[in-house]
Amino acid sequence: MTAPSFPVTIYHNPKCGTSRNVVAMVEAAGYTPTVVEYLKAGWTRELLLELSARSGLSMRALMREKGTPAEELGLLAEGVSDDAILAAMVEHPILVNRPIVSTPKGVVLARPSETVYDVLEHAPASFTKEDGEIVER
Numbered sequence: 001m002t003a004p005s006f007p008v009t010i011y012h013n014p015k016c017g018t019s020r021n022v023v024a025m026v027e028a029a030g031y032t033p034t035v036v037e038y039l040k041a042g043w044t045r046e047l048l049l050e051l052s053a054r055s056g057l058s059m060r061a062l063m064r065e066k067g068t069p070a071e072e073l074g075l076l077a078e079g080v081s082d083d084a085i086l087a088a089m090v091e092h093p094i095l096v097n098r099p100i101v102s103t104p105k106g107v108v109l110a111r112p113s114e115t116v117y118d119v120l121e122h123a124p125a126s127f128t129k130e131d132g133e134i135v136e137r
Contacts, residue, residue: 006121008033011051011100019099021113021129026101028124029117033101042093048086051100054107059085062109064097 008031012019026033052059059082063070070076073088075095089095099110103119110116114135117123127135 006031006104008120009036009102010034011036011038011096011098011102013037013039013098016098017130018111018113022099022101022110022116024130025113025116025124025127025135026120028127029120029122031120038093038096038098043090043096045086045090048089048096051102051107052082054102055100055109057109058082059089062097062100063089063095068092068094070095 008026010019010023010026010033012023012035014020014037023033023035048059048062052062055062060080063075063085065071065076069092070088073092074080075085075088085095097109097111099113099116101108101110101116101119105119105121108115108119113129114127117137123137125137129135
């Protein structure tokens with residue numbers, strides 16, 4: 001169980017294999033994460049700005065292109081501002097890449113999934129992903 005002093009929040013899409021692996025990896029490390037299904041919950045401007053600042057990633061870097069309306073919305077063109085991307089992410093939650101993991105150690109876009117270990121205090125010695133790939137620590 002996660003100690004209250006080390007909360008783990010995962011912004012999760014249950015249809016995404018990488019996101020499912022990250023939830024399982026965090027649980028295998030002994031944490032009970034708060035899992036936010038952001039497609040249901042949505043995003044606020046403030047939360048996305050905080051996650052961007054803490055991760056060091058721009059809005060463009062946090063944007064998902066595949067399987068989203070990013071191209072139709074004109075967000076892939078050069079020169080589109082972070083503010084325009086941010087507004088689109090709030091309106092269309094699917095535009096935010098996943099999973100994003102927030103802990104007291106920082107925020108990561110956990111792609112590949114094993115980058116989640118960068119923001120945990122401890123990790124399992126090994127973990128087997130859904131596809132059978134083994135991650136050693």
